[in-house]
Amino acid sequence: MVQEDFRNENDLLRHIMTVDKNVEQGRALKKIFTTRENLFITGRAGSGKSTFMKRIVKFLGKCVIVAPTGVAALNAGGQTIHSFFSIKNGPYIPSIERGMLSNKVDVSPFMKKKIKNLDTIVIDEISMVRPDLLDEVADILRQCRRSKEPFGGVRLIMFGDLSQLPPVVTADDFIDKYYESRFFFSSKALRASGFSVITFENVFRQKDPQLLSVLEDIRCGVITDESRQILDSRVKYPDNMDNTIIICSTNKEAYEINKTNLDKINNKVFKFDATVFGEKPVAPCEDELIVKVGAKVLITRNGNGYVNGSMGIITSIDTVDETIYVHLDNDTEVEITKEKWEKIKYKQVDDSLEGISCGCIIQYPLRLGYAITVHKSQGMTLDNIFVDISRAFEIGQIYTALSRCRSIDGLYLKSIPKEDMVLLSDKISDFIDKVDENEGVLNPEKISDIGKDMIKKQQDLFDFNEYGL
Numbered sequence: 001m002v003q004e005d006f007r008n009e010n011d012l013l014r015h016i017m018t019v020d021k022n023v024e025q026g027r028a029l030k031k032i033f034t035t036r037e038n039l040f041i042t043g044r045a046g047s048g049k050s051t052f053m054k055r056i057v058k059f060l061g062k063c064v065i066v067a068p069t070g071v072a073a074l075n076a077g078g079q080t081i082h083s084f085f086s087i088k089n090g091p092y093i094p095s096i097e098r099g100m101l102s103n104k105v106d107v108s109p110f111m112k113k114k115i116k117n118l119d120t121i122v123i124d125e126i127s128m129v130r131p132d133l134l135d136e137v138a139d140i141l142r143q144c145r146r147s148k149e150p151f152g153g154v155r156l157i158m159f160g161d162l163s164q165l166p167p168v169v170t171a172d173d174f175i176d177k178y179y180e181s182r183f184f185f186s187s188k189a190l191r192a193s194g195f196s197v198i199t200f201e202n203v204f205r206q207k208d209p210q211l212l213s214v215l216e217d218i219r220c221g222v223i224t225d226e227s228r229q230i231l232d233s234r235v236k237y238p239d240n241m242d243n244t245i246i247i248c249s250t251n252k253e254a255y256e257i258n259k260t261n262l263d264k265i266n267n268k269v270f271k272f273d274a275t276v277f278g279e280k281p282v283a284p285c286e287d288e289l290i291v292k293v294g295a296k297v298l299i300t301r302n303g304n305g306y307v308n309g310s311m312g313i314i315t316s317i318d319t320v321d322e323t324i325y326v327h328l329d330n331d332t333e334v335e336i337t338k339e340k341w342e343k344i345k346y347k348q349v350d351d352s353l354e355g356i357s358c359g360c361i362i363q364y365p366l367r368l369g370y371a372i373t374v375h376k377s378q379g380m381t382l383d384n385i386f387v388d389i390s391r392a393f394e395i396g397q398i399y400t401a402l403s404r405c406r407s408i409d410g411l412y413l414k415s416i417p418k419e420d421m422v423l424l425s426d427k428i429s430d431f432i433d434k435v436d437e438n439e440g441v442l443n444p445e446k447i448s449d450i451g452k453d454m455i456k457k458q459q460d461l462f463d464f465n466e467y468g469l
């Protein structure tokens with residue numbers, strides 16, 4: 001993979017417009033560097049959101065990158081939201097009495113110093129961020145910066161796709177008592193600040209028109225007759241499972257499939273323990289990698305002759321040189337050596353924040369390649385997948401799973417997804433309609449109106465009329 005090195009913003013703009021010929025990314029770049037608006041940059045899976053994000057952050061000055069999960073933070077080169085802001089897990093109840101002046105949160109002197117000079121927060125995988133988490137971040141920012149602005153005067157640049165994995169909300173989280181939905185756009189601070197939506201339409205991962213058509217339908221929450229016919233033609237088992245990976249909904253399923261297939265190989269077992277220094281990051285590798293010669297593996301990092309998502313068969317293992325040789329599905333052989341994943345924390349250095357390594361894990365970038373969960377496949381591009389849709393897939397997982405595949409010929413299904421598996425949340429549909437009606441600009445709402453909405457939301461939980469109240 002070629003390492004990009006842009007000298008300045010104009011160099012990046014020139015590359016985007018003349019080499020990539022991507023006008024929509026050029027417009028996004030203009031918005032980022034000529035305004036202070038909060039932005040939500042979205043688009044289909046494989047539309048270049050992650051690449052664009054990594055390109056711009058070096059030019060954003062006093063900026064931090066955060067994400068809702070450890071894997072997402074690692075992929076983005078940042079820190080989890082909870083870690084950066086020292087937020088505990090659990091629901092956060094917003095205050096409604098005094099709008100943006102409300103909710104005193106405990107912040108340390110170190111936190112105040114860290115956030116004081118912050119200019120921009122980049123949030124990746126925003127579709128997985130709950131509104132109460134975003135409001136807690138807003139309360140911390142306002143308190144640390146002594147500002148009445150919704151996010152304390154800090155700009156947000158959010159990346160994600162609402163058609164993919166949603167936030168995790170349990171019945172005990174009380175989200176429905178205080179918010180219109182479980183999605184980030186219901187955050188009271190975001191509603192008060194307003195934001196613009198930029199959509200990347202061009203897809204780089206898939207060029208197959210049939211698969212693109214199916215994915216677009218599922219992304220919109222429907223299965224048309226044409227898409228159903230295409231999907232029906234893919235309901236079959238692959239002729240060769242050696243170059244196909246099963247996508248599951250749970251870790252337990254993936255573990256059992258991988259273990260069963262590894263046990264069938266009558267070769268010596270090799271066990272490789274990961275080495276951890278300092279704080280352990282969440283990384284796409286195993287704490288204990290158990291493999292055999294002849295085992296099918298999935299490579300989880302880009303390297304010399306392979307990419308994240310490459311698959312192959314182990315041909316030999318050299319424990320002296322610490323090298324595992326893998327024959328890839330494209331008929332080439334590569335050498336896999338141990339890699340290092342670092343855990344990043346932002347530290348105050350003079351007047352700026354710098355990402356500092358606070359720990360690392362060293363391990364081979366390999367996993368058994370018979371099965372993988374939807375969550376662990378996120379960000380990968382795979383040539384051949386078998387998806388058992390009969391399992392309990394959550395809304396958003398179907399699209400995420402199918403969009404890992406390059407072409408319709410590499411997609412295999414146990415069954416066609418049911419309509420209720422691809423239905424978009426009504427709240428997401430309403431949000432998309434609102435964005436379209438307002439041509440991508442969601443203006444700030446009045447604090448008083450947001451407060452009234454939250455009071456009404458709480459009142460609706462009770463039947464006061466029953467008791468003559």
